[in-house]
Amino acid sequence: MTVLLEARDLARVYQILRGLFVEPTMLRAVDGVSLTVEAGETLGIVGESGCGKSTLGRMLLGIDPADEGAVRFDGDAMPGLGSKDWRQSRRKMQLVYQDPLAALDRRLPIAEQIGEPLDIHGLADGADRAARIWSLMDAVGLDAEQADRYPHQLSGGQRQRVVIARALASEPKLIVCDEPVSALDVSIQAQVVNLLRDLQQDTGIAMVFISHDLKVVRNIADRVAVMYLGRIVEEASSDDVFRDPRHPYTQALVSSVPEPGKPLAHRTILQGEPPNPGNRPSGCAFHPRCPLVREICRTTAPSLTSIAHGRQVACHVAGACLHAA
Amino acid sequence: MSISHTLASPATDAKSVRRSRSRLPMSVGLGIAWLGAMVLVAAFADQIRPFDITTMDLAHRLAPPGGLKHLLGTDELGRDVLTRLIQSIRVSLVIAFGATLLSATFGTLLGFAAAQFRGVVEHLILVLADFQAALPFLIMSLAVLAFFGSSMLLLVCLMGFYGWERYARIARGLAISAGTQGYAAAVVQLGATPGRVYLRHILPNVASTLIVSMTLTFPEIILMESGLSFLGLGVQPPETSLGNMVGFGREYLTRAPWIMLAPAVVIMLTTLSISLVGDWLRDKLDPTIR
Numbered sequence: 001m002t003v004l005l006e007a008r009d010l011a012r013v014y015q016i017l018r019g020l021f022v023e024p025t026m027l028r029a030v031d032g033v034s035l036t037v038e039a040g041e042t043l044g045i046v047g048e049s050g051c052g053k054s055t056l057g058r059m060l061l062g063i064d065p066a067d068e069g070a071v072r073f074d075g076d077a078m079p080g081l082g083s084k085d086w087r088q089s090r091r092k093m094q095l096v097y098q099d100p101l102a103a104l105d106r107r108l109p110i111a112e113q114i115g116e117p118l119d120i121h122g123l124a125d126g127a128d129r130a131a132r133i134w135s136l137m138d139a140v141g142l143d144a145e146q147a148d149r150y151p152h153q154l155s156g157g158q159r160q161r162v163v164i165a166r167a168l169a170s171e172p173k174l175i176v177c178d179e180p181v182s183a184l185d186v187s188i189q190a191q192v193v194n195l196l197r198d199l200q201q202d203t204g205i206a207m208v209f210i211s212h213d214l215k216v217v218r219n220i221a222d223r224v225a226v227m228y229l230g231r232i233v234e235e236a237s238s239d240d241v242f243r244d245p246r247h248p249y250t251q252a253l254v255s256s257v258p259e260p261g262k263p264l265a266h267r268t269i270l271q272g273e274p275p276n277p278g279n280r281p282s283g284c285a286f287h288p289r290c291p292l293v294r295e296i297c298r299t300t301a302p303s304l305t306s307i308a309h310g311r312q313v314a315c316h317v318a319g320a321c322l323h324a325a
Numbered sequence: 326m327s328i329s330h331t332l333a334s335p336a337t338d339a340k341s342v343r344r345s346r347s348r349l350p351m352s353v354g355l356g357i358a359w360l361g362a363m364v365l366v367a368a369f370a371d372q373i374r375p376f377d378i379t380t381m382d383l384a385h386r387l388a389p390p391g392g393l394k395h396l397l398g399t400d401e402l403g404r405d406v407l408t409r410l411i412q413s414i415r416v417s418l419v420i421a422f423g424a425t426l427l428s429a430t431f432g433t434l435l436g437f438a439a440a441q442f443r444g445v446v447e448h449l450i451l452v453l454a455d456f457q458a459a460l461p462f463l464i465m466s467l468a469v470l471a472f473f474g475s476s477m478l479l480l481v482c483l484m485g486f487y488g489w490e491r492y493a494r495i496a497r498g499l500a501i502s503a504g505t506q507g508y509a510a511a512v513v514q515l516g517a518t519p520g521r522v523y524l525r526h527i528l529p530n531v532a533s534t535l536i537v538s539m540t541l542t543f544p545e546i547i548l549m550e551s552g553l554s555f556l557g558l559g560v561q562p563p564e565t566s567l568g569n570m571v572g573f574g575r576e577y578l579t580r581a582p583w584i585m586l587a588p589a590v591v592i593m594l595t596t597l598s599i600s601l602v603g604d605w606l607r608d609k610l611d612p613t614i615r
Contacts, residue, residue, distance in 0.1 A: 063514060090516030103511040106613055107529050120517050150612045166515070 004173060004206050005037040005060060009069035012055050012230075016278055027278045029055045031230035032069070034304075037174065042200060042207040044221030044238065046214060046253065050277060052230040057176045057210045061093050062086060074173065091121045094167035098179040100159035104151040110162045111137070111147035117170040136165040139202075140195060157188035161195065168199065176208040181216060193220055214257045218242050223310075226250045229275045229285040232304060236311040246307065246318040248290050284316065292317045353605040356598035363595055367415040374408040379563045387581045398583045400574070409565050410587050416560055417567040417592075420481055421546045427485025428546075429539050432492025437523050439493065440500035447497070454490035462487055463552060470558040480550070480559060487549055488542040492535060499531040533607040540603030544596035551592075567592050 012030040030052040037043050037060075045053045058064040060071060062078040071078045073093065079085035094117075097103035104113055115133045118124045124132050134144060140161040151159055160180060167175050177196065181189040197220050200207055211217050217224060217238070224241045226234040226249065234247040245251045252268040272289040275281075281288050287297040296316050304314040349357075366373065375396075382395070382403040390398040390406070397406040435454075439447040466483055473479055500523070503509035508530070512522050551568020553559030560566040562573075567588040574585030 061514070087516040087518065090514060095511075095514050097511065102507040105508040105512070105526050105530065107611075108526075116512065116517075117515050120515055120521065152613045163511075170515075 002039050003036050004039045004074060005208075006072045007036070007060060007069065008034050008072075010034070010056065010059055010066050010071065011068035012052070012059060012064060013067045025278055028230050028280070029277060030059060033227075033230070033232055034069075035225060035232065035235070037206050037208060039173065039206055040200075040204045041222045042209055042220055044217035044224040045208060045210045045227060046212060046217050046224060047227035048212060048274065050275075051227045052277070053210045053212075053227050054178050056227070057095070057178050057208060060208060061095055061176050062089070063095070088121070091117070091123075091170040092172050093174040093176070094170070094172045096160075096163055096167050096175055096177040096180045099183050100156065100163045101151060103163050104159060106151050109148045109150060110142075110154070113151075114162060114165045114169055117166060121170055123170060132169070136169055139168070139199065140165040155188075156184050157191060160184060160188075160192050164192075164196065164199070168203070168205075171203075172205065174206045174208070176210070178210045179212070180209075182211065182213065189216065196220060214242070214253060226253065229277055229280060231285065231314065232312075233286065233314045234312065235304070240311060246311070246313045247286075247315045248292050248317070249286050284314075290317075350605065352601050356601040356605075359594055359598045360602060363414055363418060363591075366411055367418045370411050370415040374405075374411040376405045376408045378404065378409055378412045378565060380404065380408075387577065389581075390583045390587075397587050398581065400581070400584045401577055406584060406587055409570060410591065413565045413567045413570050413588055414591060416477075416564065417547060417550065418595075419477075420484055420550050420560075420566070421543055423481040424484030424487060424546045425539055425543045427481070428487055428489040428542060429492050429535060431485065432489035433496045433528075433535060435489070436493040436496025436498075437500055437527070439497040440504060441519055441523070450493060450497070454493050457486070457490040462549065466549070466553055467556065467558055470553065475558055475561055477560075480553075484546050484550060487546055488538075491538055491542070495534055495538060496531060499534065500527050503527050503530065529610075533610055536603050536607050536610075540600050543599050544592075547592055547596065 010030055010033045011028060014027040014029055016025040016027050018025060033056055035043070045056065047053045055064060059066050062071060062073075062081060065081050066078075073089070079089055104110070111133050114136055115129055118129050118132060133147070137144065137147065142158060142161055142165065146154065146158070151162065154162065160183075164180075180196070181192050184192060193216055196207070196209075199205070207220075209217060209220055221238045224236065224238050225232045226241070226247065228249050234241065234245070234250045236246075241250060242254055245254045248268075249270075252270050255267045268291065270289045271291075275285065275289075283299045284290070284297040284302055287293045290297065294317060300316070302314045302316045304312045306312050307318075382399060382405070384403070385392070385395060385399050386403040387401060388395050388399045388403075390396065392398065395405050395407070397410065399405055400409070435450050439450040469483055470479070500509070503526075504513070504522075509522055509527055512526050513519075517525075547567065550559050550566060551571055554566055554569035555572030560569045562569070570588040571585050571592075574581075574588070577584050
């Protein structure tokens with residue numbers, strides 16, 4: 001497998017102004033994240049709201065600049081935001097949005113919008129362009145007669161299909177899906193997720209799938225990275241994460257997914273306040289809510305260490321347990 | 326029977342709604358007809374006016390309208406009111422259309438520039454817009470015209486500065502909101518150049534708001550020009566404009582009201598038509614309410 005995208009020590013820092021004469025607070029929305037995406041694989045990124053997963057997704061695409069660290073795509077450094085090289089590089093990587101209605105221009109028929117990447121990058125024109133648009137619409141399950149419709153005339157699921165078709169039009173090597181189904185009905189969610197999975201199998205595209213919904217991620221991802229307050233706390237294959245989560249936060253997340261026929265009594269319910277990225281706890285950011293907290297957790301932040309082949313955990317306790325075993 | 330009826334009714338309802346939507350409302354039809362007539366009058370003013378604008382008929386001074394020779398009567402110097410009205414329509418329409426387009430283009434351009442470049446450029450443009458909004462426009466116009474003398478070109482350009490700050494603010498605000506989240510950001514992300522994003526996506530989306538703003542600016546420019554002409558710094562006699570005619574006709578309001586009423590009616594009907602047609606056009610350009 002070749003590495004398609006490589007991110008090293010990515011950080012995104014926002015300044016929070018508290019007043020004219022007060023020192024601004026630094027908010028590290030993404031803090032020292034390193035990850036790789038291999039060609040053709042799906043990496044799921046999960047975590048609760050505000051943990052920086054969307055920001056990370058945008059940084060991987062170079063839409064948000066990295067304050068620290070760097071992204072390499074296909075061996076090349078990410079060009080500067082808005083430059084000519086950056087615009088041309090969009091052909092190879094695309095974003096699928098959370099809210100398809102907001103991401104589509106309500107004044108253009110959907111066929112025009114699907115064909116837009118072809119026009120922008122000069123990939124096809126005339127009859128070739130029409131044929132490409134038609135085959136894209138067919139691939140995402142839209143009828144040819146819907147070509148002249150406007151976004152507001154379609155259902156939520158159909159709109160998301162339009163967004164996906166547009167993202168695929170330039171035949172990118174990577175698409176980042178930022179909560180692509182969270183705005184959709186549950187019944188439609190499954191259709192869209194299955195569509196994405198089928199498309200990935202057909203085209204061999206690499207995908208970063210950002211979601212707070214573990215069921216969906218489990219369904220689609222090969223590997224999963226769990227984020228907490230801007231850092232990756234556990235990274236492993238999808239099967240390992242869901243079958244045998246190691247980090248206490250991952251354990252709580254996984255146990256929160258209801259399963260039919262299983263009583264709810266044994267769920268790990270997290271105590272304490274949801275985290276505030278502006279006021280990061282000392283040591284391990286998760287320690288105020290952690291059921292297994294030790295003294296070292298309050299003072300020293302654990303680093304992401306490899307505990308088995310392809311498994312990384314950032315936890316003093318989980319790592320220790322494993323070494324003891 | 327009942328099932329087929331309930332199935333059929335939404336479709337026929339939708340069809341009848343669509344038909345009533347696509348039909349031109351009568352007020353809009355009249356507005357378009359009036360504006361068309363005005364444009365024709367302005368274009369062929371030289372051919373259709375019965376006299377020369379300075380021709381005096383001293384035997385028939387202040388003749389009331391309805392006469393065979395002077396259809397709309399004559400003014401205090403015996404000049405034909407219809408002739409002067411036709412010439413006024415030409416002059417005023419050129420100023421008002423030219424200035425409205427100029428200020429809309431200029432303002433929108435600056436607003437987009439502010440949204441695109443942000444930072445210093447945006448601050449500078451906003452300071453200029455505030456300056457423009459705070460400064461009484463009439464006083465600035467008086468200063469400029471008193472200094473450079475009045476000419477048609479200068480007048481159009483000067484009026485073209487009227488109201489640009491509104492377009493700039495509207496265009497900037499809408500472009501920023503489109504750019505931070507939504508369709509414009511999505512198109513940028515597809516790799517489009519800023520020119521494509523602004524011309525193909527943002528401009529059509531904000532056009533409806535700008536058109537409404539234009540329908541508001543148009544009558545204001547006619548009134549502004551009237552005010553300047555009335556103060557003697559706008560269109561210079563013997564040349565005439567609608568505002569100019571109203572201004573000079575004021576003295577004869579009691580004895581010869583037709584001198585003033587004729588241009589006043591034209592101003593009113595034209596601005597009303599612009600409002601009606603602009604409003605209709607805005608709805609028509611929006612696919613979401615078609």
